[in-house]
Amino acid sequence: MIGFNKIEIKGSSFVELNSNAGVETSGDFKISENSNLYLRGENDKKVVISKKLICDKGVLTSFGNSYIIINEELSLGGNCKVNFTARTIRDIPLFQVNKVSNFDKTILAFDNQFDIAFANTNQSITGITPNNDVKMLQNNRLVRFGDSTKLFCHLGVSSSGDVEYIESYCPCSGADCYITPLSSVTSFKIDIASDKLQTKKAYEMGEIFNEVVVLGSNNLFSFAKTDGVVMYSNNKNSVSIQMNEMTKEALFISNSSFLISQQFKQACKYCYTNNGNMTCNNCTNECPDYKYNATGKECSSCQDLNCESCTIGVDVCLKCGGGYYLINGKCGTIPRCQLIQSNRCRKCDNGYLLKEMKCVTVDNCVDKKVDGSCLICDDKDNTVNINGNCEHVDNTKIVHQTVISCESGFVLNKSLCNKCDSTYPNSVLCENGKTTKCDDKSKMSLSGTCEIDSCVSPNDENGKCKPEIDGCSKYANTRCVECQGNLILSQNTCIQIEVKNCTQMKLTKCVRCEDGYYIDETTNGECSSCNTNCKTCISNSTFCLSCNEKQFLSNHKCLTNKDLENVCTQFVPSGGCVKCINGYYRNGLSCEKCDVKCGTCNNKEMCLTCNETNYKTANNECKPQSDVIGCKVEVTQNGCLQCSDGYYTVNTNECGKCDESCLTCLLLNNKCTSCGDTQVLVDSKCLNVSEISNCNEVTKSKCSKCTFWHVPSDDGTYCNSKAVWWVILIIVLFILLVVIIVIILIMILFNYLLQRKHEKKLEKTTTLFSMNKSNIQFVRLPSGICISPDQIDLNLEVQELPIETETKVLFCVGNTKRMSLKVQFSLKSDVTKFTMKCSPDIVTLKKGFACEFSIGITPICTSKIDTTLLVISKSLKDGKENYNEVKMVGITAQSTRIDPDELKEEKKLGEGSFGIVVKGTFRNNTVAIKKMKEVSNEKVAMVEFTKEVEMLDKFRSEYIVHFYGAVFIPNKVCMVTEFAPFGSLQDLISKRKSNEVNMKLKIKFMLDASKGLLYLHENGILHRDIKPDNLLVFSLESNDTVNAKLTDFGSARNINMLMTNMTFTKGIGTPKYMAPEILEKEKYKKEADVYSLAITMYECFTWADVFPKTQFKYPWDIVNYISNGKRLTKPDNVDTQLFVIITQAWQQSTTARSDIQSVSKELRSVYMKC
Structure with a gap:
């Protein structure tokens, strides 16, 4: 896929590049958020080429070993995630790039150490900071994740077909640098320098030892990426080769030789590795360089x-x-x-x-003169005294202070030994003043001197000059013994005899022919032509010594790759075979046929597999398949896979005869593995079924069926006792049935006895009587019943019904029907103002009988009772029910438990922690109705509510808000007090300015509050929540008797109840009005209310918040301020005498704090002065 401008993977899409796919763009390649790029290539090829690779919150996952080339920059911003699966440092680094950005934001996931990136050029990679995990190697041209220092230089095939390095930092040097050819490289040449010492051993390579070859001193080759490669060494000198259990297949060819250190003094030209073995050919016993x-x-x-x-x-x-x-x-x-x-x-x-x-x-002087010169020299070192110095004289024989005699060939001349020819010309030896031997060019004359001979160039082997013979090259004793060139010696004369294609003659024979010819002894030493396949040959035309181009020598025969087409699967480009077909083995560069018994082999004698009629034994021998006896299946080249019954496996693929008692057995004859149909295998022995106690049947050499109440053991060698489940089940079911019948009979009897007991008890507690024998006047009602009286009057015996006290009345019901009736009572509608109990609850009346019922009424609140009671009668014969109404009336006593129907709500005044406050009327009085909110723990809330009501009901003070009563009916719970037209003091502070309320009235508010608190304290009550919110204002006229009253006694408690534990309780009071001892969770008493009153006085007199939020932002700021003993300073608008009262009332210590009597008295004193 080629993109000229830009390629981007968006959204949740993905691109997957396998071994045969690739992407190339002249622009940017971008992996956007949530998108994925999967690299699954397994052939070490580049799969992406781009100007810039951007990974923005995307995912790049490498499953294989392909890599990416980036010409400018690799940007890994936005938490890009790169996953490395099964990638190691032996693979080519994932990125080829010079600049990387945002690498520290990249999330890496990996299995092994791996190489992240390598430089495009010889420049360093920028943008990556090394750390504990990331290393920069090869002058910052390689980025690695891991601690390994091994480097792998990968050899690949360029677009022009040349073998070259992939990485820019290669070739590398060092003990951990490996040249690694890729799978695309089938052959390569390399120059290797010989060295004296092998510094790296193949077994020192760690986990890669079985893929590494060491050539020379430190040339490491890793064949992890390829198999079946040919390597040519151009070294002129011999180089050592070393490997350890090399598992890859490779051929090594040297211009000189490889030294095999594992063998005896071997230097070989070819070495071949396969399955951990190395075979070398064309070897000599030399150590050229080592x-x-x-x-x-x-x-x-x-x-x-x-x-x-x-x-x-x-x-x-x-x-x-x-x-x-x-x-x-x-x-x-x-x-x-x-x-x-x-x-x-x-x-x-x-x-x-x-x-x-x-x-x-040279300092061999024995005796010196006064001037330091030597007098006598040590003649042991052949030194003589020459002008006062001991000097060594060469070539001397005897020295004693002076040279006595010289070595042979030298003559004495003034303490020096000179050569003889310096004194006697042309002499070699001289003695006693005369020449004893002349040199080769001279002869001794009759006068004893050496004169130069007329023969200038001696040509005789004896150093004499003899007459020259044409064409003679060597003389001896005046005769020619060897001729020049192609001349033949004949009768001391050199004659011309031509031998065609001969380049060198010796005596009468040709001793060397031209290339392509050999000396043929059958034709008197003529040069005969070699076979056309031979470049040179010897002895005969087919005994080749060397071959022509694109041919190779094998067993002195020149072969071409074409000659090996049917026997070779992989060829050497220069000629020869790397890998032979099955049935042939490699011998040098040729393929030789294996032995007839072999299927495949690696030499003439050693079979790897056998032919179709033989099998391979455990000793690697090939034997005829017919030799195997007792095989259950057909014998194959691998031998017998399964032996017949009565035979056992021996030597892994052969069979041996079992013992006679065994059907099948193990290697040892006395170890049976199976037996006959009537025998059981016990401890590897076969026993007859009669010898196994309680065994009736045998299957597969195991006891499979035993007698009743027995079962075979897990291994089938004996019978165990075992209960029969269905017999036990029948017994259990029978016992269970009997138990159920007994239980049913007991229940019937028990029910009968209970009924009789109930009837006896009912007779004792219930008044049943015959209407014929009674003088009670009954009133007949429809459906066959009669009652007396016709209306239930609850005030018949009492003038008023007491609240929360049960009042009982009697009421009779009779049966006038023929069948028995079941009678019970119920209220016609739901009633919440009282509770009712009826005794008995239900009665069965026979014909003509009546029952006296006791009806108990318990009023919940003050009210008038006017309701209807239902008399329910049910026929026991047909089950029909009838309902009759009876009116019930009564009047309760007056109490603080108010009837909710007497309350009329007008408008909502506010909402607090207790609930909603509503203005309303109660018996023509304007009141404040405090309705309780629904709470999670209703029982606890009702207990607290009841305590507050009981406390308010006891208060009788004009400075305490008047309590009218409370409603206790569920869902209508409320409290009714007198209504304060001006609200609380806090409301007044919020609604009116300080100058609208004079200081005298403010003092009067606090004086009334102190009197109310004094009343509480004198009666042993702690209010525990004194604050402006809980002080209601009833009048703004300072001359009125009462202007303010205390309210909200939900937190109030009896002092005696709190004496033992008067510590801070959660939810009691407001933090800024709490005394220090409460904040510190210490025990507290009346002084805590005085402190709260002091804070309230401060706010009342200043007409502002005592702790403004601008200064005290959080509640705990107030707590810390108070706990540390700090107090506010005197405001300008508060009189000193009033501030003194406040100061004495908010003292940190409870003992130093004023009591309420003192506070009330001092406030009254100040008020009277106003």
Whole structure:
């Protein structure tokens, strides 16, 4: 897919690129939000080429090993997620790019260490900061996720067909750098330098050892990406080759040779690896570049780099290289020695003398003169005294203060030994003043001198000049013994005898023919033509030594790839086979036929698989399939897969005869695995069924059926006792049936006895009588019943019915019908103002009988009762029910429990924590009706409500708001108090300005409040919620007796009840009016109400909020302020005397705080002065 401008993956779409797909665009490639790009290529190819790759909140997932080329920039902004699945550092890095942005925002998900990106050029990659996980290698040209330092340089095939490196930082160097050809590379050439020491072993490669080959000192090749590759080495010198269980198939060809360190001193030209084995051909026993281990007889590098030959363990040297000498098994140097030969120093530097294998300074003077010159020299070092210096004289034989005699070939001349020819010309040896031997060009005369011979160029082997013979190249004893070129020696004369195609003659025979010819002994040494396939040959025309182009030598025959077409599957381009077909094995570069018994083989003797009529044994031998006896299935090349009954498997694919008692068995004859039809297998032995107790039937060598009340064991070797389930089930069902029948009979009897007992009890508690024997006057009603009286009057015996107290009346009902009736009572409508109980609840009346019922009425509130009672009668014969109405009337006593029907609501005044406050009338009085809200815990709320009502009902003070009563009927619960026309003090502060209410009236409000609180405290009551909201204003005339009254006693409690635990209770009071001891959750008493009154006085006198929100933003700011003992300063508009009262009332300490009597008294004093 080619896009010229821009490619973008949008929305929830995805693009999947497999091994044969690719994308190329001259513009940008963008992966937008929620979109996906899947790379599934498995062939190490580039699948995306773009100017810029942008991943904006998208997902890029690499499942294979393909990679992306980006010419300008890789942008990974917006939390791009990149998933690496099964990608490792052996793969080509995912991105080829020079610039990366927003890499730190990328989400990486991976399985292994991997390479993220590599540079397009030799420049560094920018935009990535290394950290603990991300590493920058190869001068910042490679980005890796992981700690590994291994580098893989991948070889690929370019568009022009050349083999070249993929990565810009390759080739690399170092101990962890691997050249890795890709699957597209079938062959490649490489120059490898020979080295002295192998620094990397194949078994040191860790998890990749079985795919690595080491050539030379440190040339590492990884074949993880390819199989069946050919590598040519252009090295001029021999190079070592090393591998360990190489699993890949590869052919290595060297211009020179490969040194096989695992074998005996082998240097080979071709090496082939397959299935962990290495086979080398065209080998010689040489160590061209490496040192020879003399003890191990193998090519190896000695530990001492200056050693040429060493013992096993390569730590004891036997022979040193030039310039070094052997000492204690090590190679060392002789200081100041210019020449070392044959393990000895031959020449020292000028000014030094060789002595005991050392070069020492020439200072051999035995006795010196006063001036420092030498008088007597030490003649042991061949030194003589020359002008006062001890100097060494070369070539001396005897020295004693002076040279006595010289070595052979030298003559003494003034303390020096000169060569003989310097004194006696042309001489070689001289003695006693005369010449004893002349040089080769001279002869001794009769006078004893050496005169130059007339023969200038001696041509005889004895150094003499003899007459030259035409064409003769060598003389001996005046005769020609060898002719030149193609001349033949005949009777001391060189004659011309032409041998066609001969390049060199010796004596009378041709010893070397031209290329393409050989010396044919059958034709008296003539040069015969080689076979057309041979470039050179020897002995005969088909015994080739070398071949023509595109041919290869195999068993001294020249073959072409065409000759191997039917036997080879993979060829070497220059000629030869890499992989042979089945039935042939590779021998050098040719394929040879396997032995007839083999299907496939790797040499003439070793079969990998057998032919169709043979099978392969555990010892890797191929034997005839007919040799296998007792096989149940057809014998194949793999042998017998399953043996017949009576035979066992031996040697994995052969069969052996079992013991006679066994049907089948294991390897050991006495270990049976199955038995006959009437035998049971027990502990690998076959026992007759009669020997197994309680066993009746045998199946598959196991007891399968036992006698009654027995079952076979899990392994079928014996019978276990086991109950029969259906027998137990029948017994259990029978017992269960009996138990059920007994229970039913007991229940019937028990029910009968209960009924009799109920009747007896009913007779004791219920008045049943015959109407004929009674003087009660009954009134007949429809449906066959009669009553007395005809109306129930609840005030018959009492003038008023007491509230919450039961009042009982008697009422009789009779049966005038023939059949029995069941009679009971019920109210006609739902009644909430009283409760009713009837005893008995229900009665069965026979004909002519009546029952006296006791009806109990308990009023809930003050009310007038006028309702209808239903008398329900039901015929026991036909089940028909009849309803008769009886009127019931009564009047209750007066109480604070109000009838809700007497309340009339007018308008809503407000809403608080208790509920809604409504203005209304009660018995022509204007009242405030406080209706309770619905709460989650209704029982607890009603208890608290009842306590407040009971408390208000007891108050009798003009400074406490008057309480009319309360309604306790569910869903109508409310409290009725007198109505304050001006609302609460807080309302007044909110609605009117400070100057509208004079200070005297404000003081009067606080004086009334203090009197109300004084009344509570004198009666042992704590209000616990004193604040402007709970002080109602009834008059604005300061001359009225009462202007303000306390209200809201929902938090009030009896002091005696709180003596033991008077700590802070959740929801009691308002935080800014709470005393410090309450905020600190300490025990508190009356002083807490005084503190709250002080805060209320402050707000009343200042006519403002005591803790303004501008200064106290949060409630806990107030709590911290008060708890720390801080108080507000005196306002300008408050009199000092009033502020003193406030200050004394809000003291931090309860003991220092004023009591309510003092506060009330001081307020009255101030008020009277106004």
